[in-house]
Every structure is written in structure tokens, then in C-alpha cells.
Amino acid sequence: MADTKLTKEFTLLNKYGMHVRPAGLFSKLASGFDSKIEVEKDGNIVSGKSIMALMTLEATCGSVLKVTAEGEDAEEALQALEDLVLRKFDIPDEQ
Amino acid sequence: MRTFAGISTSNGFVRGPVFLYRGQGELPIVEYVVENGKEEEELLRLRRAREEAKKDVEGLIKVLEDRGNEESKIFESHLMFLDDPWLQELTEKRIRVDRLNAEAAVKKVIAEQRAIFARMNDEYFKERVRDIDDVERRLLTSLSGFERTLKFELKAPSIIVADDLTPSETVQLDRKFVLGIATNGGSKTSHVALLARALAIPAVTGLKDITEHVHPGEEVLLDGTNGLVTIRPTKEALEKFDELLNRQRTLLEEDKDNKVAGSLKDGGEILLYANIHPGVPVEGLKEVGARGVGLYRSEYLWLNREGVPSEEDQFEAYSEAARIASSLSEKGSITIRALDIGGDKLVRGISKTENNPFLGNRSIRYLLTHREVMKTQLRAILRASAYGDVWMMYPMVSCVEELREAALVMEEVKRELTEEGKSFNKNIKVGAMIEVPSAAINAEAICRHVDFVSIGTNDLIQYTMAADRSNEDVAHLYQPTNPAVLKLIKMTIDAAKKVGIPVGVCGESAADPIMGVLWVAMGVDMLSMSGTYIPLMSRMFKNLSRAELDDYAATIAALPDDSSAEEILAACRKWMEKAIPKLDDLLLL
Numbered sequence: 241m242a243d244t245k246l247t248k249e250f251t252l253l254n255k256y257g258m259h260v261r262p263a264g265l266f267s268k269l270a271s272g273f274d275s276k277i278e279v280e281k282d283g284n285i286v287s288g289k290s291i292m293a294l295m296t297l298e299a300t301c302g303s304v305l306k307v308t309a310e311g312e313d314a315e316e317a318l319q320a321l322e323d324l325v326l327r328k329f330d331i332p333d334e335q
Numbered sequence: 336m337r338t339f340a341g342i343s344t345s346n347g348f349v350r351g352p353v354f355l356y357r358g359q360g361e362l363p364i365v366e367y368v369v370e371n372g373k374e375e376e377e378l379l380r381l382r383r384a385r386e387e388a389k390k391d392v393e394g395l396i397k398v399l400e401d402r403g404n405e406e407s408k409i410f411e412s413h414l415m416f417l418d419d420p421w422l423q424e425l426t427e428k429r430i431r432v433d434r435l436n437a438e439a440a441v442k443k444v445i446a447e448q449r450a451i452f453a454r455m456n457d458e459y460f461k462e463r464v465r466d467i468d469d470v471e472r473r474l475l476t477s478l479s480g481f482e483r484t485l486k487f488e489l490k491a492p493s494i495i496v497a498d499d500l501t502p503s504e505t506v507q508l509d510r511k512f513v514l515g516i517a518t519n520g521g522s523k524t525s526h527v528a529l530l531a532r533a534l535a536i537p538a539v540t541g542l543k544d545i546t547e548h549v550h551p552g553e554e555v556l557l558d559g560t561n562g563l564v565t566i567r568p569t570k571e572a573l574e575k576f577d578e579l580l581n582r583q584r585t586l587l588e589e590d591k592d593n594k595v596a597g598s599l600k601d602g603g604e605i606l607l608y609a610n611i612h613p614g615v616p617v618e619g620l621k622e623v624g625a626r627g628v629g630l631y632r633s634e635y636l637w638l639n640r641e642g643v644p645s646e647e648d649q650f651e652a653y654s655e656a657a658r659i660a661s662s663l664s665e666k667g668s669i670t671i672r673a674l675d676i677g678g679d680k681l682v683r684g685i686s687k688t689e690n691n692p693f694l695g696n697r698s699i700r701y702l703l704t705h706r707e708v709m710k711t712q713l714r715a716i717l718r719a720s721a722y723g724d725v726w727m728m729y730p731m732v733s734c735v736e737e738l739r740e741a742a743l744v745m746e747e748v749k750r751e752l753t754e755e756g757k758s759f760n761k762n763i764k765v766g767a768m769i770e771v772p773s774a775a776i777n778a779e780a781i782c783r784h785v786d787f788v789s790i791g792t793n794d795l796i797q798y799t800m801a802a803d804r805s806n807e808d809v810a811h812l813y814q815p816t817n818p819a820v821l822k823l824i825k826m827t828i829d830a831a832k833k834v835g836i837p838v839g840v841c842g843e844s845a846a847d848p849i850m851g852v853l854w855v856a857m858g859v860d861m862l863s864m865s866g867t868y869i870p871l872m873s874r875m876f877k878n879l880s881r882a883e884l885d886d887y888a889a890t891i892a893a894l895p896d897d898s899s900a901e902e903i904l905a906a907c908r909k910w911m912e913k914a915i916p917k918l919d920d921l922l923l924l
Contacts, residue, residue: 253679256459256524260466264412267419290421291412292448295463298455328679330638332612335680 243275245310248318254328254335257300260291262329267291269324275311277321288321336569339542341517343562344528346924347537348579349515354493355551356500362475366439369430377430381437384477389417391473399506409466409502409526416470422448438478445471462525469501489513494557496549500527510534515557517564519546531559535867539564560923582920586874596624596873597862601880606666606861607869610841613652620866621663624873627724628660628669629863630789630841633712634676643708649715657723668724670766670789670841670863671716674708675730677701693797698731703740713748720760728766728789733773738784741765768841770794775823778830788831789863790854792842796820814900815844816907821857821891828858839863848875848922849907856888874921883914 252258258266270277270288277288281303286293288307299305305325309317328335369377392413399407416422422444429440445467452464489495489512499520500508505527516531521540531538537559549555549566556565556576565572597605608629609620613636636644636652644652653671660669677689677697689695702709716727729741745765752759767784769775770791782788796813797803799820804813814820831838839861844850846868852875855862862872879887890910894903912918 257457259459260412260463261408264415267415271420287421290419291415292419292467293421295460296448296451298457298460300457300460327638332635332638335638 243311244314245308246314246318247306247308248322250305250307250322250325252299252301252303252305252325254331255301256334257303258294258297258305260295261331263291263294265324265329266294266321269320270317273309273311273313273317273320275309275314275317277310277317278308280306280308336565336567336572337548338563338565338572339517339539339545339548341539341542341545341562341564342522343560344521344523344540345516345531345536345538346560347515347535348560348576348583349494349537349557350554350576350580351492351494351514351557352552353496353549353555354489355546355549356495356497356504357546362472362479364438364442364475364479365436366442367436369434369436371434374431374434377437378427380478381426381430381440384437384474385417387477388470388473389414391477392417395503395506406502406506406530413466413470413473413502416467417474438475441471441474441478458522459524462520462522465499465501465526469503472501473503494555496546496555498546499525502526505530510536515559516540517542517545517555517557519543579923582923586920586924589877590870590873596626596869597876598873599876599880599884600878601882603881605855605876606839607872608670608839608861608863609663609866609869610863611656611866613656620659623866623869625866625869626664626861627667628656628663629839629861631656631669631671632675633671634674634680637674637676638680646711646715649712650718653715653719653725654722657719657725661723666724668726670726670728671719672768673699673716673727673729674702674712677731693803699729699737699741700731702729703737703744706744709741709744710748713745714752717748717752717759717763718757720763721758725760726764726766726787728768728787730768730791731771731794732767732769732781733771735777735780735784738767738781742784769827770798772799772823775827778827779833782830782834782836785836787837787839788827789839789841790824790827790859792824792840792844792850795823795842799823815847815850816900816903818894818896818898818900818903821903824854825857825892832858837861846872848872849904849911852876852879852884852911853887853891853907856884856891858888871921871924875915878915878917878921887911887914 254262267289278285279288279294281297281299284297286297307318307321392410396407396410425444426440429435429443430437448467449464452461455461489509492512492514494515494517495513496517499518513536515536516527516538518527518540519542521528525540528538528540537557539557539559539562542564545564556568568576597607599605606626607624608627609625610630611628612632636649657669661667675698677695678693696704716725719725732738749761764786766787766789767781768791769778769788774781775795792815796815800812800814800817802809802812804810828838837860840854840859841863845862846864848871851862851872887910891903891906894906915921
């Protein structure tokens with residue numbers, strides 16, 4: 241089966257954006273998928289599996305991230321990552 | 336004398352000797368070029384150091400988790416840094432291509448990242464560089480075989496003066512010896528700031544270069560409320576500060592004397608309860624005088640996990656919370672709020688995307704359309720009612736039908752439990768949250784179908800004004816003192832009184848010295864708030880009598896109905912300042 245490449249835009253809703261804990265949770269979840277995952281903000285594209293790279297985006301609350309997944313489990317990956325972002329990373333203080 | 340102005344980070348005043356923490360200093364790292372052909376060895380050394388560092392972090396997480404410390408979560412992210420594929424690629428390239436030794440490679444790569452953070456604009460983001468420092472240090476100490484444990488040698492109560500503290504340093508502070516914290520860097524949101532507030536330790540951050548001006552052991556004056564640190568004070572400054580310390584001491588002693596939090600000066604009492612949620616350790620609720628738990632946010636059992644919590648998971652959490660609540664006072668009841676999801680609270684695997692989530696399938700609506708989820712939760716709550724004075728309430732009630740339907744489900748669950756021989760309180764009190772305008776308008780009917788009501792001011796204001804306060808363009812319309820909002824609250828209180836059931840407030844405004852007192856003046860029997868605010872609200876009530884509260888309510892009720900929210904708020908402040916001449920003192924802490 242040919243690899244699928246899917247792109248979706250997510251808006252960060254949690255209070256402090258993609259800081260240490262959210263970036264850790266995002267990269268951990270992304271790393272569980274085989275697909276290549278990239279995150280773009282303001283023209284900068286970084287790997288969604290790297291906590292360090294995600295943090296360098298300085299993505300604060302309200303930022304829009306363009307997330308691209310490429311691979312057999314691309315759809316699943318995007319869905320899971322979007323859920324995580326929508327749930328504000330399950331961080332009680334940032335709901 | 337010299338006074339340094341920084342950022343007020345945690346309120347309170349303290350005078351004490353300086354413990355100057357110079358950080359762990361630069362590690363004496365040697366940099367060299369690796370011999371040709373020895374690159375693989377160097378890579379192996381890096382990998383081993385990484386594993387060792389990960390073990391250290393895992394150990395720290397375990398210790399913090401055992402203490403029930405939420406900060407363990409931050410170190411989970413540190414593990415991700417150590418495993419970061421991109422950082423690994425960059426570092427390994429330095430070793431392979433530039434033939435740098437592992438230590439030098441790590442330093443170079445981290446320095447590049449640090450430079451990116453230095454250029455950021457967002458304060459909160461800039462602060463996160465401390466986590467990167469922390470991770471770098473762990474790698475470098477493992478690599479070079481330096482002492483890996485770190486201990487603050489605090490031998491006596493001191494004010495910590497430091498450049499800044501990494502998360503690892505912060506969690507290792509011996510808390511009983513920390514009088515106050517003053518740092519060059521940091522802000523209200525740095526790791527050490529969050530900790531200081533949680534422990535009620537006065538703190539000032541953003542002092543720029545204070546470490547360059549203080550001597551270890553010398554006495555300094557720290558004013559966390561105004562964000563000031565004074566070194567070598569003049570006699571006058573010292574006297575003035577001692578006066579503040581006295582005021583603070585009096586306040587704290589009076590707080591302690593408040594054996595019953597919420598007493599009025601004429602002996603009456605207001606019930607002050609605490610809001611808690613599962614997964615967050617409950618400390619000091621008894622000390623602040625919480626009567627019980629007025630709001631237990633059960634939805635956090637769903638938010639903090641993979642998958643749905645089972646009946647046993649829920650039963651365990653509720654019965655444990657019930658035990659904690661009953662240890663607080665004779666009236667140590669606990670009000671468990673049924674699953675409050677939807678709107679901006681989304682749960683993995685449960686929540687669907689809705690066009691208009693705030694007007695969507697939220698809370699009681701969700702429960703009634705998902706009977707299995709509802710029955711499981713009711714079973715767990717009922718079973719927990721055998722372990723304390725458990726009350727339960729439904730959030731987002733908008734009409735009587737919902738309560739009728741919920742009552743049928745409750746009967747069914749009670750029948751099942753009886754058949755199974757499980758013990759529970761057959762007369763468990765069931766309440767409704769009043770947070771939808773329709774419920775407030777028809778409050779009397781709602782009240783006849785429940786044992787108590789609790790007003791959720793956050794949602795009631797937002798739905799009444801049709802304004803989302805997180806949207807800065809309309810946030811000004813989120814008005815707690817809008818005459819329409821006050822009318823709805825008054826209607827709810829009057830309805831509850833007429834039917835003869837208790838009415839409380841559990842929204843954020845319950846902890847606001849102006850608004851919380853107004854709700855009580857208007858007739859609310861109990862307020863529920865985050866435990867940290869109970870001493871403040873207690874102080875307010877201790878300075879007021881029932882007659883004064885009645886006057887407060889009458890004064891505000893007499894304002895014309897075309898007053899703006901701002902005018903009403905100003906009238907509230909004015910009344911309060913007149914009634915409590917030392918209001919400023921009460922708000923000191």
C-alpha cells in the first residue's frame with residue numbers, strides 16, 4: 241500500500257502552549273507511530289518526534305500548527321495528536 | 336541600603352539570613368579532538384551516559400511520585416529530551432564529523448538551542464531554558480563521572496538567593512528551611528515560582544543581578560507582596576519592615592485563631608468548603624479551616640488517563656476523597672460533581688467534535704445519552720456514600736425533565752445495589768448546578784426536584800452574557816456584576832430559600848473578596864473555593880456582621896438597573912472599604 245501523506249491544522253488551546261510538558265507528551269505520542277511527522281509554524285518545519293525541536297517553535301496558546309504525517313498510520317497519528325491538543329494535553333492547570 | 340525591585344511572585348514578608356546559591360557552577364569540561372578511528376568509542380560513551388542519566392531521572396520521578404508530587408510530570412519530559420532523536424542526530428554528527436569528544440559535542444549542540452530560547456519573546460517560553468540546562472547537566476555529569484547527586488546544604492532557615500533554579504534544584508530544596516526565595520532570573524511562571532506559591536513561601540523573581548550584591552549569611556528583607564528585596568537596610572527601613580512583619584504576624588495569628596473558618600464578628604458563620612480534584616494531593620485543607628469538600632471535580636478521573644475509569648477506579652477515588660472530607664470537620668461532607676465534560680473539556684475516546692461545543696452535549700446531557708457511563712458513575716458514588724457524607728450534583732442542568740430522568744436512573748441503580756447487597760446511603764443528597772440561565776429563571780421548579788443547588792458563576796456569567804472570557808475581543812462582556820447576572824443569582828437564592836434547601840456558590844468568584852462576600856450577603860449559605868483562598872475569605876467574614884452583610888446586599892440591590900457592571904463593582908468596593916477600614920491589611924497576604 242502506498243504511503244499516505246496527510247496534513248491538518250491544529251490550534252493550541254492550553255494556557256501556555258507547546259512548552260515542556262506538552263512538547264514531551266506530543267513527541268512521545270508521535271514517536272509511537274511509524275509515520276514521519278512534521279510540525280510547521282510560521283514557515284519553520286520541525287520533527288514532531290523531537291521535544292526540543294517542538295519547543296523551538298515558540299508556539300504559544302492560540303498558535304496554529306500545521307501537522308503533516310506521512311506513512312501507513314498517518315491518519316491514525318493525526319487523529320491521536322489532534323485529540324491530545326484538543327484535550328489541552330490533559331494538564332489540569334491549563335484547562 | 337539598597338532596594339532591588341523584581342516581580343512579585345509569591346505574597347508575604349520575611350526577614351532572614353541569605354543562603355547564596357551560586358548554582359552548581361560551570362562543570363570543568365575538557366574539550367578535545369577524538370583520535371581518528373575512535374569515534375565509535377566516543378559514541379558508545381555518549382550512549383552509556385544517556386542511559387545512566389535516564390536512570391537518574393527515572394529514580395527522581397519515582398521518588399516524587401511516591402510523595403504524591405505533581406512535579407514528577409515535568410521530569411517525564413526530561414526523559415523525552417534525553418531520548419530526543421533530533422538532538423541525538425546533531426550530537427552524533429559533532430562526534431563523527433567534527434571528531435569532538437562527547438562532552439564538547441553535547442555542550443555545542445545545547446548552546447545552539449539555548450541561543451534560540453534567548454531570542455524568544457514569550458516570557459513563559461524563555462523560562463523553559465532551565466529545563467534544558469537541567470538535562471545538559473545530567474548528561475555532562477554522567478559523561479565526566481562527576482558527583483551526580485546534588486544537595487542544598489541548608490542548615491538553618493534562610494532566604495535563598497540564586498541566579499535561578501532548575502527544576503531538579505527546586506525539587507531538592509529542603510522545604511522546612513526555606514524562608515523566602517529571591518532570584519535574578521525567572522518570572523511568575525518559572526518552576527521555582529510555582530513551587531513558592533504552592534508552599535506559601537514569599538518569593539521575588541526577576542531581580543537581575545542581586546546575587547552580585549549580597550553576602551552569604553547577611554540579613555535581607557524580602558517583600559513578596561510588592562516584589563522588593565532590601566539589603567543593608569537603614570534603621571528607618573528596618574523599623575518600617577518590622578511594622579509590616581507585625582501586621583503579617585497579627586494576620587496569621589488571627590487566621591490561626593479562626594478555629595472555625597468563616598465566622599462572622601457577631602458569631603454567625605458562613606460555611607467555607609474546598610474545591611479539589613482527583614490526582615492532585617490534598618494538603619493543608621484542615622489547617623486553612625475547610626469544612627469539607629464543596630466541589631469534587633470527578634471529570635479529572637477521565638482526563639488524566641488512558642481509557643475510561645472503571646467502577647472500581649472511581650469507587651476507590653471517591654471513597655478516599657470522602658474519608659478526607661469527613662476528617663475535616665463534623666460537617667465534613669463532600670459534594671461530588673458528576674462527569675462535567677464537553678465545552679472546552681474534552682476526553683479522549685469520548686468527546687466528539689461539535690460545531691458549538693459550549694451549547695453541545697455537555698455534562699448531564701452527555702450522561703443521560705450515555706446510560707452505561709452514567710450508571711457506572713452513580714454506582715461508584717453511591718457505594719462511596721457508605722464511607723462519608725457524600726452528596727452528588729449534576730452540572731449543566733437546564734430543565735426539570737433532566738432531573739426527573741436522572742432520578743429514574745438513580746432509582747434503578749439503587750435497586751441494583753440493594754439486590755447485590757452493597758451498602759450505600761439510601762438518602763444521598765442530590766443537587767443541581769445552576770449555571771444555565773434557564774435553570775436560574777425557573778429555579779423554583781428546579782429546587783423542588785433536588786436537595787440543594789450550587790451556582791456555577793463562571794458558566795452562568797458566560798451563558799447569560801453570551802461572552803467567552805478567553806476571547807479578548809469580548810472578554811469585557813464577561814461581567815460578574817452585570818445587573819442581569821445579579822438578578823439571576825438573586826432569583827436562584829430566593830427560590831432555594833422558598834423551597835427550603837441550601838444554596839452555595841462554587842465558581843471562581845467565591846474566592847473573590849468583593850464578589851464572594853456579596854453572594855453571602857445576598858443569602859448564599861456556603862462558598863466553595865480552592866483551599867488557598869479560605870484564609871483570605873475567612874478574614875473578610877471575621878470583620879463583618881450579619882447586619883452589615885444585609886446592608887451590603889441592600890446597598891447593591893438599591894442601585895439603578897441601568898448601572899454598568901463597572902459602576903456596581905465600584906459601589907461594592909466603596910461599601911467594603913467603608914465597612915472594613917483595615918481592608919488593605921486583610922489583602923496583604
